[in-house]
Amino acid sequence: MTQVSMTVNGGGVAADVEPRTLLADFLRSELHLTGTHLGCEQGVCGACTVVLDGRIQRSCITFAADCNGADVTTIEGFDDDPTMQELREAFSECHALQCGFCTPGMLTTARDIVLRLGDIDERALREELSGNLCRCTGYVGIVAAVKKVAAGRKPNVAAAVAPVTVSRFEGSRSRPASLLATNGPVTRSSAAAKAAPIGGSAGGTSIEERVRVAAPPEQVWSILSDLKRVVPCVPGAEITSLDGEDLVGKVRISLGPIKVAFNGQAKVGMDSSKREGWLTGRGRDSGQGSSAAGSARWSVIADGPSASLIAVTLTWKLSGPLAQFNRAGLVQDVVRRLATAFAENLEASITGAAPPRRKTTLGGLGLIWSVIKARLFSRQ
Amino acid sequence: MKSSAFELKHARTLGEATELLAGADGNAKVLAGGQSLVPMLNLRLARPKLLVDIKRASGFRELAADDKVFSIGAGWTHAEIEDGVLEDPTRGLLRSVAHGIAYRAVRNRGTMGGSLAHADPAADWVSTLAALGAVIVAQGGEEQPKRYAAESFVDGAFSTKLGESEVIAAIEVPRLSADASWAYQKICRKTGEFANAIGVAVLDQKAGIKRVLAGATSGSPALLPETAARLAEAGPGAACEIAAEEIRRVLPNLDIDTQELHAVAVRRALATLGGRQGR
Known part of the structure; x- marks a missing residue:
């Protein structure tokens, strides 16, 4: 528990809060100021907007423990505010509320707009209001109400800002070396392959990575056919048990602040005549509740008499919070880097000569970069 | 919806933040404005054991300038840049970009350094500072700060060159001339x-x-x-x-x-x- 004291609607409040308590939950559950509404709880809908130290902020993505000494005004604190009085009347006249869920946030944001920006045109007004969603879609009335109150007002940007001090710059003049690789590090062919679904993981997203190894295919395959050696090449992957074609294991992925550990089962198989191997499985992250189903397929193709191409295709399908969070391309980028690292690790495992390159998780890409830099350099 | 439990520590200096991060065995996250991190915590996509708050740390909001470079402390908010509270060395580019970041309520809390460290590929500062050829200055365990070229700072989605115990201290933005x-x-x-x-x-x-x-x-x-x-x-x-x-x-x-x-x-x-x- 953390002790906080803050001013809420003009009165002092002191309380012990858990660090994870959101300001919005603190206001609603502890102080019973239920005018602050919670819609999305991820900073998108604006229903929880309050004034914090003179600036509108989202109380659903602000921790109460992080507001020690702050001055908070919720919708309940604007009873005697002249601007809010005007807005209330205008909202009423213009039918700017239907169910009322978005209204506290709308009013708080609208007050900030008219005080800060004054009389702005409708396009700018709609843009400024775009961070507050009305689930009744009653925007016409809301915009009309705010416009009415804003009419004739002067802007007042940067009011009450302490003057800033700028010291003399004494840092380094030289620019640090830039690795001007604009699209990832490796000069290998890579395609967003719309691969045929493997082993029943239909409907997934799929990518392919290829890496060239300076060894003949027979030699490469002899190593790749050893599963105990192949699976750990998937960054963060561990085999718990391997019995025939049944594999039980774990994949940990660390991606910035996101850390997931999928525990799961897989079936593995191999066709030595085609120099092809595959793995199909599904797993679940117990902490987060995300689950993933996917497959990996790898094959060795001759590339001239003494070199080979290892082609790795990863196919996956996510569900749960991780899938919910996914924006187009992000997970694809992660899996692409996973595939790259897998191919890198396979190569390292085969050539054996390189320093330990194996990446344990996808967290620190720095290691991979150093390997790649060395490799590019040695080619020149 | 609520984050999983964590400990919250307020660092007084960036050095202290570095020490706290170094002692957390990879289970800590820096909290600046938190406008990208807290949604992830709320969704429980991220479950750090420790949050190191650096909002009030000394050295986080320094400004330094000469005729070629303007160094912006990482803790300045998007809204402060939008409002022109500090000088814009790029003749309007930074202000214009800041205005377009998320929504005012988010801009009032989110910081330039936080956005860079979070490294969402679609974030505005990632692209803007790379296009300007800015330099990202990070404080780590060593006495000398590390300097990263903005264009190669982000490795991929949510991945940067930043070490686990490094904290972005400032962003050095080159000054644009009147011809720019x-x-x-x-x-x-x-x-x-x-x-x-x-x-x-x-x-x-x-x-x-x-x-x-x-x-x-x-x-x-x-x-x-x-x-x-x-x-x-x-x-x-x-x-x-x-x-x-x-x-x-x-x-x-x-x-x-x-x-x-x-x-x-x-x-x-x-x-x-x-x-x-x-x-």
């Missing part, structure tokens, strides 16, 4: 949401800056050196002609329609630049 022109275009369906594509062009012949960039890719932003060279030699119209081809070459992993979306963003930026130069 810039343009920033982003394509998104709704105001304030993360962009699907970003196009940036900065041309300052006097300061030797000519850069064109395709941002909001699924990974790191992509500089377009050939388009930039063409822009400097033959103008925005000529640069427009080769932009799409260069994008296809430097971003081969993207689908064709996504490549085209990036080409549109870059061409729009170049066209805006042309319009500004004409004045």
Whole structure:
């Protein structure tokens, strides 16, 4: 528990809060100021907007423990505010509320707009209001109400800002070396392959990575056919048990602040005549509740008499919070880097000569970069 | 919805933050404005054991300048930059970009350094600072701060060059001369949401800056050196002609329609630049 004291609607409040308590939950559950509404709880809908130290902020993505000494005004604190009085009347006249869920946030944001920006045109007004969603879609009335109150007002940007001090710059003049690789590090062919679904993981997203190894295919395959050696090449992957074609294991992925550990089962198989191997499985992250189903397929193709191409295709399908969070391309980028690292690790495992390159998780890409830099350099 | 339990510590200095991070065995996250991190905590996508708050740490909001560089402390908020509370060394680019980040309530709390460290590929500062050729200064365990070129700072989605116990202290932005022109275009369906594509062009012949960039890719932003060279030699119209081809070459992993979306963003930026130069 953390002790906080803050001013809420003009009165002092002191309380012990858990660090994870959101300001919005603190206001609603502890102080019973239920005018602050919670819609999305991820900073998108604006229903929880309050004034914090003179600036509108989202109380659903602000921790109460992080507001020690702050001055908070919720919708309940604007009873005697002249601007809010005007807005209330205008909202009423213009039918700017239907169910009322978005209204506290709308009013708080609208007050900030008219005080800060004054009389702005409708396009700018709609843009400024775009961070507050009305689930009744009653925007016409809301915009009309705010416009009415804003009419004739002067802007007042940067009011009450302490003057800033700028010291003399004494840092380094030289620019640090830039690795001007604009699209990832490796000069290998890579395609967003719309691969045929493997082993029943239909409907997934799929990518392919290829890496060239300076060894003949027979030699490469002899190593790749050893599963105990192949699976750990998937960054963060561990085999718990391997019995025939049944594999039980774990994949940990660390991606910035996101850390997931999928525990799961897989079936593995191999066709030595085609120099092809595959793995199909599904797993679940117990902490987060995300689950993933996917497959990996790898094959060795001759590339001239003494070199080979290892082609790795990863196919996956996510569900749960991780899938919910996914924006187009992000997970694809992660899996692409996973595939790259897998191919890198396979190569390292085969050539054996390189320093330990194996990446344990996808967290620190720095290691991979150093390997790649060395490799590019040695080619020149 | 609530985050999983964590401990919250307030660092008084960036050095103290570094020590706290170093002692947390990879289970700590820095909390600045938290406008990207807290949604992830609420969704429980991220479950750190420790949050190190650096909002009030000394050294987090320093400003330093000379005739070539303006160094912005990482803790300045988007709204402060938008409002011109501090000088804009880029003659309006930073202010304009800041205005377009998310929504005012988010800009009032979110910081430039936090956005960079979070490294969402679609974040505005990632692309803007890369296009400007800014330098990101990070405080780690050593006495000397580390310096990273902004264009190669982001490795991919949510991944940067930043070490686990390093904290971004400042961003050194090169000053643009009176001859400079810039343009920033982003394509998104709704105001304030993360962009699907970003196009940036900065041309300052006097300061030797000519850069064109395709941002909001699924990974790191992509500089377009050939388009930039063409822009400097033959103008925005000529640069427009080769932009799409260069994008296809430097971003081969993207689908064709996504490549085209990036080409549109870059061409729009170049066209805006042309319009500004004409004045």
